[in-house]
Each structure stands twice: as C-alpha cells, then as structure tokens.
Amino acid sequence: MLDVWLSGFESLLHVQELVFLTVGMAVGLIAGVVPGLGPTTALALLIPLTYGMQPITALALSAGVMGAAPMGGSIAAILLNAPGAAPNAATCLDGYPLSQQGKAGLAIGAAASANSIGGIIGTVSVLLVLPLAKQLILLFGPPEFFLLGMLGLAVVASASRGKMLRALVAGVFGLMISCVGYDQVTGVVRYTFGIPYLWDGIHLVPALIGLFAVAEMINLWVKGGTIAKDARNVKITRMMAGLIETFRHWPTVLRGSLIGTVIGAIPGAGGVVAAFVSYSMTVQVSKNPDSFGKGNIQGVIAPEAAINAKDSSSLIPTLAFGIPGSAEMAVFLGILVLHGLQPGPLLLIQNQTQIYGLIWALTAACILASCLGLLLTRPLARVTLLPSTILVPSVLTVALIGSWAVDQTIENVIVTLAFGVIGHLMSRLDYPRLPIVISLVLGSTIERDFFQSMMIADGSWRIFLTRPVSLILLALVVLALAATPGRVALGWGSARLRRPRKERA
Amino acid sequence: MRRTGLMLNRRQLIASAGLIGAGTLLGTRHAAAAGFPERDITFMIPYPPGGAYDEYVRAIAQPMAKALPSKVSVVPDNVAGAGGARAANILYRAKPDGYTISVLNAVGLLLLKLKGGTIGFNINELTWIGNLARDQYALVVAEKSKIRSIADLQKMSRARPVKFIAPGPQTTSYAATLIGTHLLDIRKEVITGYRGASASLVAVMRGDGDAAILTLPAVSQMVAGKLIRVVATFEKTSSIKGAEDATTLNKPDLAQIIELRPVAGPAHLAPDVTATLSAALIKAMHDPGVTGWAQKAGATLDPLSAEETTRLMHEQSAFIKRWAGLLSQT
Numbered sequence: 001m002l003d004v005w006l007s008g009f010e011s012l013l014h015v016q017e018l019v020f021l022t023v024g025m026a027v028g029l030i031a032g033v034v035p036g037l038g039p040t041t042a043l044a045l046l047i048p049l050t051y052g053m054q055p056i057t058a059l060a061l062s063a064g065v066m067g068a069a070p071m072g073g074s075i076a077a078i079l080l081n082a083p084g085a086a087p088n089a090a091t092c093l094d095g096y097p098l099s100q101q102g103k104a105g106l107a108i109g110a111a112a113s114a115n116s117i118g119g120i121i122g123t124v125s126v127l128l129v130l131p132l133a134k135q136l137i138l139l140f141g142p143p144e145f146f147l148l149g150m151l152g153l154a155v156v157a158s159a160s161r162g163k164m165l166r167a168l169v170a171g172v173f174g175l176m177i178s179c180v181g182y183d184q185v186t187g188v189v190r191y192t193f194g195i196p197y198l199w200d201g202i203h204l205v206p207a208l209i210g211l212f213a214v215a216e217m218i219n220l221w222v223k224g225g226t227i228a229k230d231a232r233n234v235k236i237t238r239m240m241a242g243l244i245e246t247f248r249h250w251p252t253v254l255r256g257s258l259i260g261t262v263i264g265a266i267p268g269a270g271g272v273v274a275a276f277v278s279y280s281m282t283v284q285v286s287k288n289p290d291s292f293g294k295g296n297i298q299g300v301i302a303p304e305a306a307i308n309a310k311d312s313s314s315l316i317p318t319l320a321f322g323i324p325g326s327a328e329m330a331v332f333l334g335i336l337v338l339h340g341l342q343p344g345p346l347l348l349i350q351n352q353t354q355i356y357g358l359i360w361a362l363t364a365a366c367i368l369a370s371c372l373g374l375l376l377t378r379p380l381a382r383v384t385l386l387p388s389t390i391l392v393p394s395v396l397t398v399a400l401i402g403s404w405a406v407d408q409t410i411e412n413v414i415v416t417l418a419f420g421v422i423g424h425l426m427s428r429l430d431y432p433r434l435p436i437v438i439s440l441v442l443g444s445t446i447e448r449d450f451f452q453s454m455m456i457a458d459g460s461w462r463i464f465l466t467r468p469v470s471l472i473l474l475a476l477v478v479l480a481l482a483a484t485p486g487r488v489a490l491g492w493g494s495a496r497l498r499r500p501r502k503e504r505a
Numbered sequence: 506m507r508r509t510g511l512m513l514n515r516r517q518l519i520a521s522a523g524l525i526g527a528g529t530l531l532g533t534r535h536a537a538a539a540g541f542p543e544r545d546i547t548f549m550i551p552y553p554p555g556g557a558y559d560e561y562v563r564a565i566a567q568p569m570a571k572a573l574p575s576k577v578s579v580v581p582d583n584v585a586g587a588g589g590a591r592a593a594n595i596l597y598r599a600k601p602d603g604y605t606i607s608v609l610n611a612v613g614l615l616l617l618k619l620k621g622g623t624i625g626f627n628i629n630e631l632t633w634i635g636n637l638a639r640d641q642y643a644l645v646v647a648e649k650s651k652i653r654s655i656a657d658l659q660k661m662s663r664a665r666p667v668k669f670i671a672p673g674p675q676t677t678s679y680a681a682t683l684i685g686t687h688l689l690d691i692r693k694e695v696i697t698g699y700r701g702a703s704a705s706l707v708a709v710m711r712g713d714g715d716a717a718i719l720t721l722p723a724v725s726q727m728v729a730g731k732l733i734r735v736v737a738t739f740e741k742t743s744s745i746k747g748a749e750d751a752t753t754l755n756k757p758d759l760a761q762i763i764e765l766r767p768v769a770g771p772a773h774l775a776p777d778v779t780a781t782l783s784a785a786l787i788k789a790m791h792d793p794g795v796t797g798w799a800q801k802a803g804a805t806l807d808p809l810s811a812e813e814t815t816r817l818m819h820e821q822s823a824f825i826k827r828w829a830g831l832l833s834q835t
Contacts, residue, residue: 044554044583047563134732138711182588184698187620187674196594199587322703322726327553334555338563340801343703344726407553407585448698455696456668456713 005127008356012364017060017357020053024064025365029372031065031084032072034402038085038205039069041405043331047338055339055351059358062335066328067119067365070307071373074111078300079104079383080395082213086204087271087307089437090279092212094292094299101295108377109242110297111304112370114253117246118305119366121257122264122312126359129265129313130348133320140266142452143463147473148266149446152273152438154480155280163432170426171435177202178443185451197411204272204440206403210416211433213399215423220388245297252282256302260309265316270326271307272441276434278306284480293432308366312359319343319355541603541778545578546570549607551592553585558608561637561766561804568792572785588675589613590624597626601771603778608637611767611818612677615825619832620675629822632774633814635786637766639807640720642681642739642759643748647710648731655689655737655749658716662692668714669695670705678702681762682718684828685739688756706733720764721745725803761824765807767814783811 012018024046031042042065050058073084078095091111098107129136140148153171180191181201192198246253256278263274282302283292292299317323322343324330336343341351348355383391403416426433457463464470548569550562562581570579584592589610599605611628618624646652652661661667669686671679674697686693696714699705702723709717710732721744727733728745735748739759743750751759768786770779789795790808799806809817825832 040554047554048581051567137707141708141711141713182673184673184700187697196587196591199590200585321707323701323707324555327555330553330555332555334559334563337560337802338798340798342726342802344730407583409586452696452698452713455694 004352005356007353008358009360011056011353011357012060012361016054016057017361020057020061021064021361021365022368024061025068025369025372026064028065028068028365029072029369032069032074032088033076033084034072034398038073038328039065040085040327040331042069043328043335047331047335050335050338053339055341056354056357058335058339059354060361062332063358063361064365066311066332067308067362068369068372069328070304070311070366071112071115071369073307074115074300074304075108075373075376077212078107078111080213080391081216082395082399083208085271086208086441087275087303087310089208089212089272090275090303090306090434091300093279093434094294094296096216097293097295098297098300103295105377106242106245106297107300109240109374110245110300111242112374113243113246114256114301114304115308115373116367116370117253118257118260118308119312119363121254121305122261122309123359123363125261125265125309126312126315127356130316130320130355133316133348136265137317137321137323139469141467142449142456143467143470144473145266146446146449146453147464147470147477148263148273149442149449151473151477151480152277152280152442153435153446154477155277155284163430166429166431167435170431170433171439174436174439175443177207178440179447181444184444184448195411197409201444202415202440203406203412205406206412206415207419207440208437209399209403210419210421211423211426211437213395214416214420215427217392217395217399218420218424219427221392224388226385226387226391242297246301249298249301252298252301253305255281255285256305257309260306261313263306264310264313270441271310271314272437274306274310275303276438276441278302280434311366312362315359315362319347540575541781542573542575542577544604545580546573546603546782547582547605548579549582549584549592549596549605551584551589551607551610554583557804558610558766559583560802562608564795564798564804565637565786565789565792568789568795569785572788572792574781588617590617593624593628593631594626596769596771597631599771601632601774603770603774603782606634606768606770606782608766608768610677611765612680612763612821612825613675615822616675616677616680616832619825619829628769629818630772631769632772632779632811633818634768634770634774634779634782634811636807636809636814636817637768637786637790638764638805639766639817640722640764640805642678642685642718642762642764643721643724643735643745644685644716644718644737644739645706645709645724645728645733645735646716647712648734650715650734652715652736655691655754658691658736659689661715662690666692666694667716669693670699670708670714670717671695671697672699672701672705673697677764678705678717678719680825680828680832681739681764683831683834684762685718685759687831688758689754709733722803722805761820763821765817765821767818779811 027042028039031038043062046061046065050061069085073088074091076082076084077088077091078099081092081096083089083092095107180198182189182199189199259278260274263277279299279302282298283289314326314329318329318333322333324333333343341347400413400416403412404410406412423433453463464474548562548566550559552558566579566581570577584595592607593609593614596605596607614624614628652658658667669682671682673679679697682695699708702719705717705719706724706727708714721738724733728735735745737749737754738745739762740750741752741760751757787808790806
C-alpha cells in the first residue's frame, strides 16, 4: 500500500505536472472568488485545454482547480458575504460579521488553516478508505439518504435557538421552493406555470448569490458607509492569530473535517450539506451558541474544514462507481473519461498510480491555495474599507454576471434579484437564512429518497428500523431534535436551583 | 409607345424579376454552401458538462473541425435544462445556416412530447445530419443474485412483481424497462428516481431492486468488475457470452429498443450544407484518436449518413408512437 501511495506522489514531481497544478490553482482561486463561477465552470472551461495531455497532467490541472476554489470562495464569503460556491454560504454566516468588525484578516487566516487541515484529514481518510470504497458506498441507500437529510434539517432547526419559530418558517419556505420543477420519481412537473426554466427547479447557486451577496449589498446601500463598521479597527495583520485560532479550536476542526469526510463520501449529499451540518453541529455543542451569526471564529472554522475534507472524500464514489456527488465531480468525471480513465472498480486496480497522484495533487493544491490566499489577504481585506458607492455596484455587477454565467440564462439573474430582496427582508425582520438554504438543498432529495424507500419496502416504515445505518441515523435525528428542548429544560432547572429557597417556593 | 427589342411588357418584367430573384437566392445558397463554413460552428450539448453526451461531442469536436473544408473550429456548448428540451427548442429556432447543430437525446424528446412536455414542435422537422452512437440494452442483476434467466424472472413475477431499478421517468432506460418487461411478460414494479445509470447499478448491487435494464456501455465496467451480471441483451445476437438475446427469446421487437445520439440542425437546412456537415462528422468518427478514445471509454460509435439517420429517426418515432399507451402510464 505505501509503495503505491509513494509512486502516486512521485508521479507529480515533474515540471509539467507541477506547472499545470499551479495553473489550475490560480484558475481555481480566481473562479472561487467570483460568485457563481466556481470550480464547476472553471473545470468545464479547462476541458479543451486538456486535449492531448497525459492523464496525470490533466489530473494535476483538475486537482489544482478543485483544491484551490474553496479558498477563493471563502475569501469572497468573508469579505463580501458573497459565497463563491454554494458550500461557502455557511462561511458567510460568521465570516462576514467578522469583516464588519474589522477582523477580516483573522477570519481569512482561520479559513486558510481550516481549509488546509480539513484537506489533509480528508486525504488521509481517502487513502485509508479507498480500498473499502465499495463496501462503504453500498451501506447507504435511499433510507439512509432520507435520514441523513432529516438529520441535516433537524440539526439546523435545533441550532436556531431563540428563533425556532422563524427558523421553521424559513425552513418550510425553503421546502416549498424545493418542490418546484420536475419530480424525479413520478415525472410530474410541478409549479412551473409553463416556464421551461423552472422545469429544473429553482437553481441553487443563483438563489444563494441573491440570498447572501445581493441581500447584503442592498443592506449596505441602505445603511451606507463601508463593510467594516469602524475603519480604525480593521486589522489586516491578524492573519497569524487566525491560524492560531484554528489550532486552539482543534475539536471544531476535527469535527468539521470528519463530517465533511463522511458526507463527501456519500454520493449526492454535496458540499452544502457538509458545510451546514458542520456549522450547525458546532453551534449545538457550543457553550455560547448565541454568539454564532455575530462573528464567532468557530463559525468560520467549522464549515471551512468540512468543505475541503469533502472535496477529497467525494472522490470515493466518483472514482469507485462513477457517481458524482456534485456538479464539480460530474465535470471531473468527464475529464477522467476523456483521458481513458473509466471510473469503476477496475480503475482503482489498473490505474492506482494516477489515482493516488490525483489525491496528492488535490492536497497540495489545497495547502498551497491557502498560503496564496494568506498572501493576498492584506490587499483583499481593503475591500472592506471601500465606500458603498463603489463597492455595491461593483459587487452587484460581478454577482449578477456570475449568476448569469452558471448556465447563461437571464432567468438566473431574475432568481438572484428575487432572492436578494427576500434575503434583505429576512435580514431586516431577523429571520435566519440558514434553514432556507438547507431546505432548498435537501428538500427534493429527501422527498425522492423517502418515496424510493417506501417503494423498496412495499410501503413499510420498518425499513428505517431494520437497517443498522438507518437506525444510527434515526437515533441522531432524535438526539438533534431533543437537544434544544433538553437544553432549555436543563437551563431552566439549574436557574431555578440557583434562586434562593423563598423564591423557589 | 413604340416597343424596342429590349423593352418588356409587365408580365415579362415580373417573370424576369422572379427568375432573377430565384437565381440570386439559389446562387447565394450555393455560394454559401460552396464557402461553408466561413466561421466557427456551435455544437450544442443538451446536458451539463461531464455526462455521456458531453464526452462524445468533446471527443469528436476537434477531428470534425479538421475534416471540414475550411479552417474553422467546432465549439461544444453545454445548453442544459428542461431535460434536453431547452437545447432542442433553441436549435429549432436557430437560423438554418449550418452554424448551429446539436446532439439530441432523440428518444427522450419523443417521450417528453408524448407526455405533453416542453417541446413545441415535431422533432422530425429538424434536419438530421448524422448519428454518434447507437446503444442496445441489457437486463442485468447483481452478481450474487439467484436469477439466472428470463424464465427465472417470469417465474418470480408470478409470485410477486419484480422490482426494476430505473433512472427518472423520462429517461430512455425507463421507457426501455416498461417496453422490455411488457414484451418479456414480466410483471414488474419500477423504482425510479436514481440519478443515472451508475447510481441505478449500485442500487441493484445493494439490493434495492431485483434487476435493471440499461445500455450495454453503461453496464460494461461493472460487468467486467464482476459486480453485475447480464442475464439477457436486447440485441439480435448477444455480444455477451451466456446471455440470452432477442432471437433466443423469440422477441425480435426487443432489438428495436435502442438509445440513439443523433446530431441535427434546424429545419430546412440546405442539402449541400447538410452533406458537408455529415461528411465531416463521419470522417471524425473514423479518426484514430476518436476510435481509440471510444475503445478505452467503452463507448460505441455509429457513424451514419444524414439519410440513414433520418430513416432511423422516423422508425424510432413510429416505434415510440406504437407504445404510446404503455409509456403514458407513469
């Protein structure tokens, strides 16, 4: 085993591979920063460039893009509240408030280190798990996917302490929107009003750009001023402090990385689920959950660790069975096939050197992109000092172009603007945006997996109780739902005990 | 007025103007065909990057450009949406000048039209240029399954419906499952919604269902890896050793269940332009780079002329129409 890992590493140590890895990294970083562009579009644009390349060179280029894009997305999320890719939306929740407090450097430093550590943990997991890929993937079927989705919803609901009712309203709204479009089980087209664009439902990336970037720009325009509330407090020199914060909160990093690794290995779960579940679980276990959403550094570390860990482990279903877990992996799958690397069980036997070379390239890109991101932090953080009259039109232009660029339809721009207004209103009325995002992502898959489970089990609910993994997930769902009322009851109980005896009576 | 040799009466004037106009038009079209192509050609792909259609087009784009009479590029353009209907609608409305062509999931579009989907025209109005691939179907089970033959499935279906795994209801695999099980007299229940052939095969391996009907290229890797076993193919003569086929099962109609990847241009494309594109497409599919890629990727190439593709598409339309009643019951 070790010799295969090392031969994979050696295959990268050639000038051509290193050059293309660097090119991929640069492209990935830029693509990650521009909202709506992302690694999927960047990979698709690079496909023609890979013609005639050796497979390992094409893999190095692709790994550069995939490894670096999350860091670019983190920078955009932290500085502008504009998620570069869908998973980075979780980073916006605490990253942007940190920017507003003048702590952009701290946030970016923490994101960079969490990115790197998450990527390394993800890589180690992949190296260990890849030989067992088949058994792992076969453990998860529709009942398990359904309960995983329910766990995502339960964790998010219970993390919205103090705003439970508003979180539920937002969550239900997200579930309703997820019903729009073609139903994958019955083939019925729902709520499209004859509009062909809506056949595929509300597109996620334009909706997220609107909900976060556009909404925030509307807020900034209304309030005026700069992103950083007090320019005197903008500390661009606290990057090292950010790096140290990640190590200080090592349980958060470890938890996020493991969540990202597990969820990434499950085909179809995606980076958004990994990032938001990691974030929500961190809120749940925190001693100070009310500080999240207001600039808690752990709110940056948790999703960032999950996102990069997910990138490595999502290779498992892609390589082992040709099942891409995300749009990015689907494009990467195309690059593999174009270079004669047909995903499947034989790939892992016949092309081990190239596959392990790819994994090392992904890890290297992740670490190097974090370093590059840190070097660029000082000039980039100055964006938070730009006046709204310059920043708002610039960011809106880039955001709307990015939204259009997702699949070159003007309807995406309309969706972005509509969700921008919704996001602004939610912000004004203090409704959390997290539940709407997770519902939008999980809604259609939860429905599909539930119906598939019922068809497999001939309508019997026992299917969720008789499978070991389902049972474990069901227990986690119950725990997640019981956590908040349990906490409230405990808090009430202990507050009552601390009061003097006369008052208690 | 005195008439000179050159003067024409009104009728002659109109007739001459008509002749000059027609001649100009024909001459322009001929000149256009003669100079065609003068700029890059857009080759639309109706699905996002990374899928099978995307792979085929990207593999042949450069060789096709080299095979054209002028030095231009063939530019793949992913136009995903509405299950392939978006690209088809754009193609239908495009100018018939040969600079916009598209690969189409023809059978998928026929099914969409059947169910009242977002196709506002008859796809046989398009100009068929050629075909990229023709794949036949296979009925597969998990390697460890006790099912060894179609007779086993028929016997099972007398006790309970056989559970077939299939991708979404407007995929060609779903249609193949409905028609194939009907022809084979297998009482079935279809569990749908799986994202693509790979996910469907994993579902069969996992035991979500008993069997699946998918294209031969889609199952080849898993068969080679001994994770999936082919019970029967819908070919006239099975290419898989030990598997039954349409002939041994005495069901010749099974061989008509195919997945095509035809390439089309807008309606009323000039015959010369169609011929130029068709010749370039066929030459590209014989390019050693393309055949090498197809062999490694397990892809099947089926270079057909424009006429052959048109005939095949009409046959497929008639076949789907024949089964309209069954396919509408979802």
